[in-house]
Amino acid sequence: xxxxxxxxxxxxxxxxxxxxxxxxxxxxxxxxxxxxxxxxxxxxxxxxxxxxxxxxxxxxxxxxxxxxxxxxxxxxxxxxxxxxxxxxxxxxxxxxxxxxxxxxxxxxxxxxxxxxxxxxxxxxxxxxxxxxxxxxxxxxxxxxxxxxxxxxxxxxxxxxxxxxxxxxxxxxxxxxxxxxxxxxxxxxxxxxxxxxxxxxxxxxxxxxxxxxxxxxxxxxxxxxxxxxxxxxxxxxxxxxxxxxxxxxxxxxxxxxxxxxxxxxxxxxxxxxxxxxxxxxxxx
Amino acid sequence: xxxxxxxxxxxxxxxxxxxxxxxxxxxxxxxxxxxxxxxxxxxxxxxxxxxxxxxxxxxxxxxxxxxxxxxxxxxxxxxxxxxxxxxxxxxxxxxxxxxxxxxxxxxxxxxxxxxxxxxxxxxxxxxxxxxxxxxxxxxxxxxxxxxxxxxxxxxxxxxxxxxxxxxxxxxxxxxxxxxxxxxxxxxxxxxxxxxxxxxxxxxxxxxxxxxxxxxxxxxxxxxxxxxxxxxxxxxxxxxxxxxxxxxxxxxxxxxxxxxxxxxxxxxxxxxxxxxxxxxxxxxxxxxxxxxxxxxxxxxxxxxxxxxxxxxxxxxxxxxxxxxxxxxxxxxxxxxxxxxxxxxxxxxxxxxxxxxxxxxxxxxxxxxxxxxxxxxxxxxxxxxxx
Numbered sequence: 259x260x261x262x263x264x265x266x267x268x269x270x271x272x273x274x275x276x277x278x279x280x281x282x283x284x285x286x287x288x289x290x291x292x293x294x295x296x297x298x299x300x301x302x303x304x305x306x307x308x309x310x311x312x313x314x315x316x317x318x319x320x321x322x323x324x325x326x327x328x329x330x331x332x333x334x335x336x337x338x339x340x341x342x343x344x345x346x347x348x349x350x351x352x353x354x355x356x357x358x359x360x361x362x363x364x365x366x367x368x369x370x371x372x373x374x375x376x377x378x379x380x381x382x383x384x385x386x387x388x389x390x391x392x393x394x395x396x397x398x399x400x401x402x403x404x405x406x407x408x409x410x411x412x413x414x415x416x417x418x419x420x421x422x423x424x425x426x427x428x429x430x431x432x433x434x435x436x437x438x439x440x441x442x443x444x445x446x447x448x449x450x451x452x453x454x455x456x457x458x459x460x461x462x463x464x465x466x467x468x469x470x471x472x473x474x475x476x477x478x479x480x481x482x483x484x485x486x487x488x489x490x491x492x493x494x495x496x497x498x499x500x501x502x503x504x505x506x507x508x509x510x511x512x513x514x515x516x517x518x519x520x521x522x523x524x525x526x527x528x529x530x531x532x533x534x535x536x537x538x539x540x541x
Numbered sequence: 542x543x544x545x546x547x548x549x550x551x552x553x554x555x556x557x558x559x560x561x562x563x564x565x566x567x568x569x570x571x572x573x574x575x576x577x578x579x580x581x582x583x584x585x586x587x588x589x590x591x592x593x594x595x596x597x598x599x600x601x602x603x604x605x606x607x608x609x610x611x612x613x614x615x616x617x618x619x620x621x622x623x624x625x626x627x628x629x630x631x632x633x634x635x636x637x638x639x640x641x642x643x644x645x646x647x648x649x650x651x652x653x654x655x656x657x658x659x660x661x662x663x664x665x666x667x668x669x670x671x672x673x674x675x676x677x678x679x680x681x682x683x684x685x686x687x688x689x690x691x692x693x694x695x696x697x698x699x700x701x702x703x704x705x706x707x708x709x710x711x712x713x714x715x716x717x718x719x720x721x722x723x724x725x726x727x728x729x730x731x732x733x734x735x736x737x738x739x740x741x742x743x744x745x746x747x748x749x750x751x752x753x754x755x756x757x758x759x760x761x762x763x764x765x766x767x768x769x770x771x772x773x774x775x776x777x778x779x780x781x782x783x784x785x786x787x788x789x790x791x792x793x794x795x796x797x798x799x800x801x802x803x804x805x806x807x808x809x810x811x812x813x814x815x816x817x818x819x820x821x822x823x824x825x826x827x828x829x830x831x832x833x834x835x836x837x838x839x840x841x842x843x844x845x846x847x848x849x850x851x852x853x854x855x856x857x858x859x860x861x862x863x864x865x866x867x868x869x870x871x872x873x874x875x876x877x878x879x880x881x882x883x884x885x886x887x888x889x890x891x892x893x894x895x896x897x898x899x900x901x902x903x904x905x906x907x908x909x910x911x912x913x914x915x916x917x918x919x920x921x922x923x924x925x926x
Contacts, residue, residue, distance in 0.1 A: 298664045298912050299639075300646045315918060318925035382801035398741065400801065401788045483788030484747045487925035495924075499639045499749070500917030501646070 284514075290507035299501025309508035316509055319492040320516065326478075326488065327471040330410040331464050337411055338418035338463065343452075345419075346426035347434075358423070361416050369413050373480045376412070380405050380481070401483025409477040414470065418463040425459025426452070461528045465521070472517055489513050601628050605849035608633045608641060608655040610836070612810070613707075615869035622856050628849045636791075637748065638911065645670045645841055652841050653850035656706055659694035659835045660750075660906035666697045672840040674701045678851040681858035683878065691835040691875035694905065703837035704858065707872035709809030710895065710903060711751050711832035714793075716803040717821050724823035725804065728758040731827070732782055735804065740785040744793045744805040749920040750906050751806055751832060752779070752789075758829040765907040772919055779923045789924060797822060813871045813892045824892045826899050833903035835875070 259267075294304040345357055364372060378384055380399040389397050399405055429452065437447040475490025489509065496506035605628050619630040633652065635641050638661045644650050646668065657665060665671035676682065682704050684692065695703035715725040719742070725731055732755075735743040745752045754764035756775035766772065783789075787802045796802035797815055807815070812824030838854045840847065856862060864882040867874055873893045874880065880888060888894055910916065 295914065298668055299642065315921070316925070322925070377795065381796070381799050383799045400796075479747075483744075483786075484790045484924060485783070485786065485788065487921075491924070492921065495917075495921060498643055499637065499920075500914065501639060501643050502914065502917065 287507045287510050290503055291511050293504040293507075295502045295504050299503075301503040304504075309505045310512075312505055313508060313512055316489070316492050319487050319489045320512070322486065323472060323488045323490070324516070324520075326406070326410075326474075326486075327468055330407060330414070330471050331468045333407055333411050334414050334418045334467050335460065335464060338415055339422060339460070341415075342419045342422035342426055342459070346423050346429070347431070347452075361419055365416055370476060370480075372413070373409055373477055376405070376409055376481055380408070400481070401485065403482065403486060405481040406478050406486050409481040410471065410474070413477060414467045417466045417470070421462035421466070422456055422459035425456040429455050457528075457531060465524065468524075469517065469521070472513065601626055601849040601852050602846050603627060604629045604631055605653045605846050605853045606631045606633065606651055607853065608635055608644075608650070608652045610635060610656060613656070613870050613872070615865045617869075618857070618862050618865055621862075622853060625856070626849070626852055628846070628852065630853065642670075650841060651845060653844040653846045654853055655839055655841055656836050657703065657839055658906070659837070660908050660911050662694050662703055662837065662839070663697055663908045664912060665839070666702060670842055671702050672842055672844065672847075674704065674840065675851070676701060679704065679855045679858065681855045681860075683876075686876050686878045688875040688877075694835060695837045695839075703839035704854065705875050706836040706838050706857070707867075707870070707874055708833070708835040709872050710826055710900075711754075711806065711808055711834070712812060712824055712826040714797060714805050714807035714812050714815055714822055714824050716797065716800070716819075717823050719803045724825040726825035726828055728755050728827040728829050728831070731755065731804065731806075732759050732778060735782055735785050739804050742787055742801075742803040743782075743785065744788045744790060744796060744802050745779075745782075745786060746791045746793075746806050747789050747924075748791055749916045750910060752923075753916055753919060754832060754906075754910075755806055755827070758827055758831060761829060764830055764832055764904045765910045767909055767913045767915065769915070772915060776919050776923065779919075780926050783923065783926055809892060810870065810872050813890070816892060826895060826903065828902065830902050830904060833900060833905055835905070 290301055291309055292305050292307070293301050294306060294308070296302045341361075345354060345361075349357060377400060380386075382400070385399055386397045389395075433451055433455075434447055437451050438444075442450070473490050475488060475494050478486040478488050479491055479494075492509055493506055493513075496502050496509060607630055609632060611634050614632070619632070623629050635644075638658050641655060641657065642661060642664065645652075645655075645665070657671075662671070687705055691708045692705045695701060695705060713725050713728075713731055717724055719739070720734075725734070731743075745755065753772070753775055756778045757766050757771060758764055759778055760771065760774050762768070762771045762775070766775075787796065790796075793802065793805040793807065794811055794815060797805060798819065807824060809824075815822040816824055838857065840850045840854075844850050857866065858876075860876065860878040860882055863874055863876060863879040867879065867883060867887070871893065
């Protein structure tokens with residue numbers, strides 16, 4: 259066996275995996291997107307760009323998704339960072355493990371069940387009823403964009419907390435002391451030492467949350483009361499309700515393209531940031 | 542030696558079904574998630590839940606797979622069926638006819654019996670996804686006993702493909718403590734008040750058939766219209782109404798119960814359940830029209846347990862069994878033999894058995910309505926507006 263053959267053999271498992279799990283399913287989606295809807299729903303082979311020409315019909319869904327995904331990511335970051343900071347920098351090591359486990363515990367239950375819990379918390383008999391006791395009346399929470407944001411932050415929080423936690427945990431705490439000894443205010447220390455050194459964690463967390471949010475459909479459907487419509491919801495309806503597989507595939511291909519573009523821009527930005535700092539990488 | 546803490550298979554199944562009944566009640570919930578199907582698949586995959594082969598001595602095999610709607614059977618009837626035949630009924634619960642059709646079109650469903658609604662049957666026949674029924678294997682089906690109105694859709698070109706299960710209507714549930722005491726019984730009032738004093742309190746289905754149908758009824762058009770001008774009028778109404786809606790969801794019971802919402806498009810069974818628990822929530826049919834529907838038992842092409850499928854349908858059509866079903870799920874039947882066994886208060890219930898002249902204003906959903914791509918696109922525009 260030559261070295262060349264051996265190399266091929268070593269690469270084979272990964273190659274087969276990529277072929278079966280990535281190339282084949284994506285090819286099916288691509289082929290379907292050039293087909294047509296059968297009269298009673300489903301798919302018939304064809305070669306037409308009609309599905310792509312129809313894409314403007316789902317423009318609002320793309321707009322909603324491209325607004326929500328960055329906003330949701332930002333909201334999750336703002337909530338997650340102080341939590342991760344507290345856990346990594348301020349918490350006694352004896353408590354760290356148990357507190358970290360507490361962050362993951364909700365993940366052991368399906369997001370579906372947890373979203374249903376939020377329906378009751380945000381519903382008229384939940385928080386609004388509590389606020390009424392304190393004299394604040396007429397608050398509407400459930401089935402609003404606010405409810406969707408709460409659901410998203412709640413659902414994706416651990417994905418944001420962990421990468422940031424890891425980055426901050428690796429941070430050499432003596433640097434903070436040094437900064438303080440050299441006369442920096444706590445805020446200056448944070449902005450010039452802590453934050454830059456946790457950029458890698460922030461970048462990873464944002465990436466994870468953003469990518470998953472782009473395909474989100476359950477939280478808008480359950481907490482948005484069906485009035486908040488994302489690409490994910492459009493896809494569910496196209497495949498399960500109107501059974502327009504051809505158009506559904508075109509929407510899916512478009513979503514993948516949009517993701518490729520946004521993620522590429524994002525990675526460029528991070529790369530530029532890390533060009534000035536060798537310890538920053540995104541994954 | 543017997544362990545006292547051991548839970549019997551039967552007991553466990555009862556508990557499981559109770560759990561399913563309590564937690565998995567809503568078409569929308571299931572439609573969004575497929576959780577019902579997952580639960581059923583899991584139940585089928587746990588060997589301890591199946592009757593042992595020793596018990597299953599009968600010729601029909603040890604199981605029958607049923608695809609149906611949530612809360613649509615009396616679990617005790619399945620127990621009895623298993624005792625009589627040795628075949629365990631594996632229940633797959635679905636969220637919508639479209640989803641059911643999509644699964645059968647994709648192939649390999651593994652179902653033996655399913656429960657299509659009237660307007661889907663011709664599509665199943667066209668797509669060659671439904672088995673013509675051998676009536677000699679269904680001695681409990683007596684065509685004479687069934688109201689033809691609810692049995693006709695099962696017969697296509699003279700061939701019986703499906704036999705009636707239950708029927709019902711799509712009407713309006715309103716919380717009368719906010720509507721001035723009277724039930725809202727008009728689609729005109731439904732949408733006008735949504736844009737007025739019910740603003741932020743109304744729900745419509747996340748379902749093109751009923752939501753677009755209601756908007757068409759508002760304008761006095763047919764519930765089934767696929768006419769472009771009429772659909773444009775319906776779309777304008779829906780877009781105008783949208784900012785005033787509480788939600789677009791087919792899972793409307795929780796919000797009606799909590800008092801967050803006061804008005805919703807509503808199916809018979811939900812209307813009955815809401816009214817029973819909260820008497821001020823009334824159910825009424827829209828006087829301009831609305832939907833009348835009928836569900837059927839049918840066998841998909843290539844069902845793996847064909848004999849068991851016939852046995853289950855025949856068993857369910859036994860009037861005694863069927864009457865127990867009605868008592869459990871609260872949907873009316875079209876079988877006069879079954880109705881003869883039901884208590885007066887059910888037969889006289891205006892929600893379950895509305896006066897005949899009210900039914901005459903209603904329409905059955907049409908196959909063209911279900912598959913019309915323009916209606917599907919209209920709903921997508923409404924939801925994303």
